[in-house]
Amino acid sequence: MGDAIHLLMLEDNALDAELALTVLRQGGLAVECHCAVTRREFEAALAGGGWHLVLSDYALPGYTGLEALAAVRSRDSLLPFVLISGTLGDERAIECLKAGATDYVLKDNLQRLVPVVRRALSEHLERLALLEMQRALQRNEERYRAIVEDQSDLICRLSPDGVLTFVNHAMTRFLGRRGVELIGSRLLTFVAPEDASIASGAQLRISPQSPLVTCEYRIVDASGRQRWHQWVLRGLFAEAGQLSEIQAVGRDVTELVEALRALRESEARFGRAVRGSTDGLWDWDLVRQQIYYSPRFRALAGWRSEPRRADPPLFGDLLHPDDAEPVNRAIQENLVGGAPFNQELRLRHEDGTYRWFLARGDTERGSDGRALNFSGSIADVSERRQFEESLRVAHLRLQRLSRRAMEVLESERRYLARELHDEIGQVLTAVKINLESVARQVDDDNLKERLSDSIDIANTALNQVRQLSLDLRPAQLDDLGLVAALRGHLDRQAAVGQLTAHFSAPERRVRLKPEVETACFRVAQEALTNVLRHARAR
Structure with a gap:
């Protein structure tokens, strides 16, 4: 031993004490000794502590070795205590060993002292190490138990046949029973009947090659509800490979299972939709730069299998060249600024033809505003586009027919106006002139009066023919344009209706198209007619 041994000796004989120290030192032990002679001196030194070994004579005046041993054991149950006596019988020796003495040596056989001391010190070190190990093990056990008891998971230990040997507080609370009531019962007792085969099968799968088994089954709680738990079973095996114990940890995953079931149902509904x-x-x-196309999308696009490209950009090279730039710009505007994406576009069918689709989509964003997904739909609008095109063509045809009908009507009006003005108007004028000439040559007053009435009638007819000719197609409209025709028509209508009319129009250097001037004149003409008939304007 490298360090000095602190020895407390109880001996009233100085020669015996010196002899014992000499034997120890000659035996190779480095000893620092304090020799006490009386009880008071011994117990005072013992109280000071720091001793490695106690050597004590058995018989001292007023104090015995057993009393000294009791004093030592009251302070330290492991401190080596060796008795040295000249007359120690077997009975007393046995009594001392039972009281806690490490060993004894007779004074006439001191050659045993060194081996006894060495063995006592060695055993003391072993006992201290063992005690420390026990204390460490106890601390670990306490920490383990505290951890286990504080867990919200269900933790238990089972015998190989599934009998509970330990349960934590969480499990007692969940099952609504005390620990002593659960110990000795089988775990399967608390498993939902539908899951009993799962639980028993999991225990049977434990082996030295696969000591860890994971499974999920339901446990019935104190209120009778079935709660899903994910169990991790670990098998503990003896050296011979036999299963000695099972440690089980169950975590309540009811909410997770129900969420997964709801998710599967939602996915199923989405799939059906x-x-x-x-x-x-x-x-x-x-994020992953992958595009999913639904089966209906593939069918509309005419794909017989998966699309040739399922990576960006969206629609790939299927877009009509004339639609690619505006569609891709609209997509970027939605991704960046959230602008609505609602586009009609053409996609190339697998047969090579292009078909019209209405595409609508929007962007899903994360909490930080970053775009995560761009999702949407396409609807085949080819038939609608064809119908709209047919409608547009029909509308153009109708416009042409309407314009042609108006041209024919205006042509007829122009012809009738010219006929009325040039033919009938001239005839009526000639009649009027002839009647006026005859009236100047007749002396009969009665006949003159009748001729004057005829002249008035002819004049009225002539004015009506002229007005009718102007209403049908004023010559000003063809010769001078819309403004002059409107101004003349307004003046005539104002004179007829005795109105005060005001006319204002900007000067135009370039005339409108004839059909436009005609349409505008007819609108104004109808409006003035309605004013004269209904407005009572003055």
Whole structure:
């Protein structure tokens, strides 16, 4: 031993004490000794502590070795205590060993002292190490138990046949029973009947090669509810490979299981909706840069299998060249600024033809505003576009027919106006002139009066023919344009209706198209007619 041994000796004989120290030192032990002679001196030194070994004579005046041993054991149960006596019988020796003495040596056999001391010190060190190990093990056990008891998970230990040997507080609370009531019962007792085969099968799968088994089954709680738990079973095996114990940890995953079930049901409903939808759907994962096209999308596009390209950009090279730039710009505007994406576009069918689709989509964003997904749908609007095109063509045809009908009507009006003005007007003028000439040559007053009435009638007819000719097609409209025709028509209508009329129009250097001037004149003409008939304007 490298360090000095602190020895406390109880001996009233100085020669015996010196002899014992000499034997120890000659035996190779480095000893620092304090020799006490009386009880008071011994117990005072013992109280000071720091001793490695106690050597004590058995018989001292007023104090015995057993009393000294009791004093030592009251302070330290492991401190080596060796008795040295000249007359120690077997009975007393046994009594001392039972009282806690480490060993004894007779004074006439001191050659045993060194081996006894060495063995006592060695055993003392071993006992201290063992005690420390026990204390460490106890601390670990306490920490383990505290951890286990504080866990919200269900923790238990089972025998190989599934009998509970330990349960934590969480499990007692969950099952609504005390620990002593659960110990000795089988775990399967608390498993939902439908899951009993799962639980027993998991225990049977434990082996030295696969000591860890994971499974999920339901446990019935104190209120009778079934709660899903994910169990981790670990088998503990003896050296011979036999299963000695099972440690089980169960975590309540009811909310997770129900959420997963709801998710599967939601996905199933979504799948049915996608399959039943007449629209084709896409989902562009902007993070992983992958695009999903629904079966209906592929059918609308004429794909017989998966699309040749399922990576960006959206629609790939299927877009009509004339639509690519505006569609891609609209997509970027939605991704960046959230502008609505609602575009009619053409996609190339697998047969090489282009078909019209209405595409609508929007961007899903994360909490930081970053675009995550761009999803939307396409609807085939080819038939609608064809119908709109047919309607547009029909509308143009109708416009041409209407314009032609108006041209024919105006042509007829122009002809009738010219006939009325040039033919009938001239005839009536000639009649009027002839009547006026005859009236100047007749002396009969009665006949003159009748001729004057005839002249008035002819004049009235002539004015009506002229007015009718102007109403049908004023010559000013063809010769001078819309403004002059409107001004003349307004003046005539104002004179007829005895109105005060005001006319204002900007000067135009370039005339409108004839059909436009005619249409505008007819609108104004109808408006003035309504004013004269209904407005009572003055």
